[in-house]
Amino acid sequence: METVLLCCKTVGTDSVFTETMWRRSVGAAHTWFGCRSAGPKRIWGPHAVRTCSTPALPPGRITALQAVDLWRRHFEERGVTEPGHSSRYIIAHLLGAKTVESLEHGKLTEFLSQEKTEQMWRLCTRRLSRMPVQYVIEEWDFRDLTLKMRPPVFIPRPETEELVELVLRDLMKNPGTGGDSQHACLEVGCGSGAISLSLLKSLPQLKVIALDQSQAAVDLTVENALRLGLQDRLQVYHIDVMKDAETVLSLCRHVSVLVSNPPYLFSEDVVSLEPEVLRWIHGVIILSAAPRFEDHSALDGGEDGLNVIRQILTLAPHILSNHGRVYLEVDPRHPVLIRPWVEAHVEGLHYVATQHDFTGRPRFCILQKEKSHKDRELYLGLRN
Amino acid sequence: MLIQSAAKTLYFGSLLRKMSRVFSMISYMNSVSNWVIWRGSPRMSPLLNPLPAGLTYILAAGKKDLMDLPVLNEDDLEEQFVRGTGPGGQATNKTSNCVVLRHIPTGIVVKCHQTRSVDINRKRARDIMREKLDVAYKGELSEVIIKKKESVLRKQEKRRKANENLERKKQFKEVLAADLNPEKDTA
Secondary structure: OHHHHHHHHOOOOOOOOOHHHHOOOOOOOOOOOOOOOOOOOOOOHHHHHHOOOOOOOOOOOOEHHHHHHHHHHHHHHOOOOOHHHHHHHHHHHHOOOOOHHHOOOOHHHOEOOHHHHHHHHHHHHHHHOOOOHHHHOOEEEEOOEEEEOOOOOOOOOHHHHHHHHHHHHHHHHOOOOOHHHOOEEEEEOOOOOHHHHHHHHHOOOOEEEEEEOOHHHHHHHHHHHHHHOOHHHEEEEEOOOOOOHHHHHHHOOOEEEEEEOOOOEOHHHHHHHHHHHHHOOOOOOOOOOOOOOOOHHHOEOOOOOOHHHHHHHHHHHHHEEEEEEEEEEOOOOOHHHHHHHHHHHOOOEEEEEEEEOOOOOEEEEEEEEOOOHHHHHHHHHHHO | OHHHHHHHHHHHHHHHHHHHHHHHHHHHHHHHHOOOOOOOOOOOOHHHOOOOOOHHHHHHOOOOOOOOOOOOOHHHEEEEOOOOOOOOHHHOOOOOOOEEEEEOOOOEEEEEOOOOOHHHHHHHHHHHHHHHHHHHHHHHHOHHHHHHHHHHHHHHHHHHHHHHHHHHHHHHHHHHHHHHHHHHHHO
């Protein structure tokens, strides 16, 4: 854990990756992705200037605890959500820990250095502009990994940690029989790389192909993979599954797992969320006048929230190996819609189960590929 | 002289053995307090069953049978999240990842906010809960308490030995000084 934390702290916004590292290892055509030198992305730059008044730097020295209290009160006054959590996460980060609770005893009552005080003021000012804490401190935990976070790439939610556990549980029950039959996994919409990297970390034999329609997400996944030393078993491609299904099919064949946390919000909810978001939820979508941090396209799943899900399920039978499975995170209203739709529209895929998340909401769908007709005919032919 | 050196080697031998015991104890305590060890129970929520998570798993490997902690029954547990109402998932971006776990039969409450991952906090909370239950059920006989007492005793013993050594050195120096001084006086 310690090493993960340390390596995630080495700051390097300039792209240092070489394209050769990401060359496709399969197929004849060598398409290279995810290596564009992006340069430092300071999306908050212009917004920070526009933000409202920040409290002046204290004249004398103050303790960490005093700084936390001061900012909590200020966040409260400005209506920033989770004021206490925000200022505590920021100070913990500055003092080299993940949470205030895991700080060394007595650290909070020590005086802050001039440098740390200025850093605290700079980061809290960003939070004041409603930037999510995860973007402010530029990192967040996902299971046992610490990942770099950068706008506008989607911030992984805790529900998704359970999606990974579902996949792991099944893969560990049926480990590949070695040699050629080792498991391969495809992730659609990798964002910061949380799911793919978490799977790779837990299963040292697994290979993963990750896709995202956003170049920023592809870049961040590559960066996180390099930080965690998991790049050797991962291929990342900048592909939109909605527009370029052909390429997806040519890239991925016979994978045993297709996992995705696709955009699943209903469009109407995205719109109706806005005033709610303005008052309560930072980070998802902020009113148009204010900065929009998270990529809209990582959230909006169309009228019924099923646009991307339908596409993934349609492609699934062509991508999966026999008995390969699809694992999806969805809206709680979706499982009852997905099951009949798959039965009516997708041949060779059957609905296995709906799983609930830790808050008790039906959140995950598991589907499995049945032996295709061709295989079945072949099998029957052999028997006769 | 010979007898003394023999005694010395004997002393060092036992010290080495003790030290190795202390080290194994340290790594063992580590595995208990910081690393997640999971033993499955048929009634546990499947998602909270043991899963090797890279380094965590390797460090904890082979150590999980050292302590016979009570198995948690998920039905006896009440868990509190600050995820709130609403649809959750992508629609929410809450950062409060603290987990509060209550064992209903005993009323023991455990709070865990060591990491920013709900998943890891949940697992660690269960780990701490098992230790607390062991203490609650077995009292002074609990392995958790026994091990803790042993480690305290070991530390005290180590400190006593170190102090003795210091004292011996001091006396030796005094003797040396006393040997030298009379010569100075006569000179």
